[in-house]
Amino acid sequence: MASGPPPASLLERREHDCRLTSERWLATLDEARSFLDDRRLLSITPSCWLPSLFGACPPNPDPTARGFAAMPVHRWWWPGALSELPGVRRTKLLRGKVLLMDAALFAAIAPLCVMELARAEEGAYGTDGQQLVAYLDQQGPSILGEARDALGFPSRAMARVRQQLEAVGAVISEDVELPAANGGHVHTSRLARVDQCLSLLNRVEDVSIAHGRLVAAAVRAAVIAPRDDVDRWFAWPAQAVIAELIADGTLNTPAHGWLAAR
Numbered sequence: 548m549a550s551g552p553p554p555a556s557l558l559e560r561r562e563h564d565c566r567l568t569s570e571r572w573l574a575t576l577d578e579a580r581s582f583l584d585d586r587r588l589l590s591i592t593p594s595c596w597l598p599s600l601f602g603a604c605p606p607n608p609d610p611t612a613r614g615f616a617a618m619p620v621h622r623w624w625w626p627g628a629l630s631e632l633p634g635v636r637r638t639k640l641l642r643g644k645v646l647l648m649d650a651a652l653f654a655a656i657a658p659l660c661v662m663e664l665a666r667a668e669e670g671a672y673g674t675d676g677q678q679l680v681a682y683l684d685q686q687g688p689s690i691l692g693e694a695r696d697a698l699g700f701p702s703r704a705m706a707r708v709r710q711q712l713e714a715v716g717a718v719i720s721e722d723v724e725l726p727a728a729n730g731g732h733v734h735t736s737r738l739a740r741v742d743q744c745l746s747l748l749n750r751v752e753d754v755s756i757a758h759g760r761l762v763a764a765a766v767r768a769a770v771i772a773p774r775d776d777v778d779r780w781f782a783w784p785a786q787a788v789i790a791e792l793i794a795d796g797t798l799n800t801p802a803h804g805w806l807a808a809r
Contacts, residue, residue: 774804
């Protein structure tokens with residue numbers, strides 16, 4: 548879809564609200580938490596028009612750095628630290644990439660994830676997905692290696708099914724450290740079904756309403772974004788929901804091909 552030029556005023560507001568300019572870069576973890584509280588959802592590295600934690604930090608000065616070394620200096624540990632704070636939910640709803648969310652927002656959109664959990668139980672994500680959610684239902688939240696060994700999954704098969712289920716929120720993971728045989732520690736994950744992660748009482752029951760809330764919150768977080776980019780953020784096709792949000796005034800089109808929150 549061809550787009551026209553977006554309004555300069557909204558781009559300026561985006562630079563300010565998403566902390567994209569040097570005078571607004573994050574300096575402390577407390578500032579990062581305030582940033583998350585304000586935007587309600589953050590990706591880790593810039594990959595789309597959604598606000599990102601590292602996109603709001605001074606860039607790494609070494610262009611040859613890779614992996615953890617390429618992350619903003621002295622801030623590589625922020626995503627893990629934020630995800631452990633009260634009121635923060637670590638998800639992989641950004642097409643399998645980490646997306647930190649305000650816990651209240653996650654509760655509001657949880658019906659989408661519960662729907663996908665039910666689909667996984669019915670076999671929509673294959674036998675491996677069905678077995679994994681059944682195992683977690685029986686055993687409770689489980690360390691990755693223990694679940695993999697109990698189910699007899701090869702590492703690649705486990706990685707594949709995790710990617711599928713975490714991208715739709717049916718399964719949620721958290722990073723954990725375990726003691727190592729040499730006296731140090733190893734990093735791994737604990738897996739849980741979404742219905743084991745939070746009380747789903749008083750949640751929005753209508754899946755379409757939950758989807759609308761997710762898209763609306765994401766566009767608000769970005770301030771302005773190309774419509775086609777918004778449609779690629781999550782696993783669920785968004786064009787019909789976008790049209791409904793425009794019709795009810797929740798979103799508007801400040802220029803052809805662009806979306807902004809009311």
